[in-house]
Amino acid sequence: MPNYHNKQPTWQNDEVVDSGNYSQRLQDTKVGEGLTGLVINGGSFVNCLFPIGTEVNGGLHLQVDYCKHEHPDWDELEDESEDCAHVTETILLDGITLYTREDTIISNGAKYG
Numbered sequence: 001m002p003n004y005h006n007k008q009p010t011w012q013n014d015e016v017v018d019s020g021n022y023s024q025r026l027q028d029t030k031v032g033e034g035l036t037g038l039v040i041n042g043g044s045f046v047n048c049l050f051p052i053g054t055e056v057n058g059g060l061h062l063q064v065d066y067c068k069h070e071h072p073d074w075d076e077l078e079d080e081s082e083d084c085a086h087v088t089e090t091i092l093l094d095g096i097t098l099y100t101r102e103d104t105i106i107s108n109g110a111k112y113g
């Protein structure tokens, strides 16, 4: 299966996509920009923004706000404070604050633009 995680897919006009990973690290990352007749039947498309007119019949489509603390090696993400918006739980233990953080799902479904 093709893996274009954090890379631009090498699609052509009228490409039919049945599988693969096309997930991007930043929300609303344009994929297939300028292409026409794109058909998406399956695959993983986190944070993808398809050209208007793309036919989406299947696949996993999410917009996710990734936490830098959870993905420290992802240079695309901005540095965040310890108590960033991804904190789901705070525990004070012997005077030290421990944080539980999660990536945040912003929306579910294909996006176009």
Ligand SMILES: [Zn+2]
Residues within 6 Å of the ligand: 066, 067, 068, 069, 080, 084, 085, 086, 087, 101
């Ligand atoms: Zn965070």
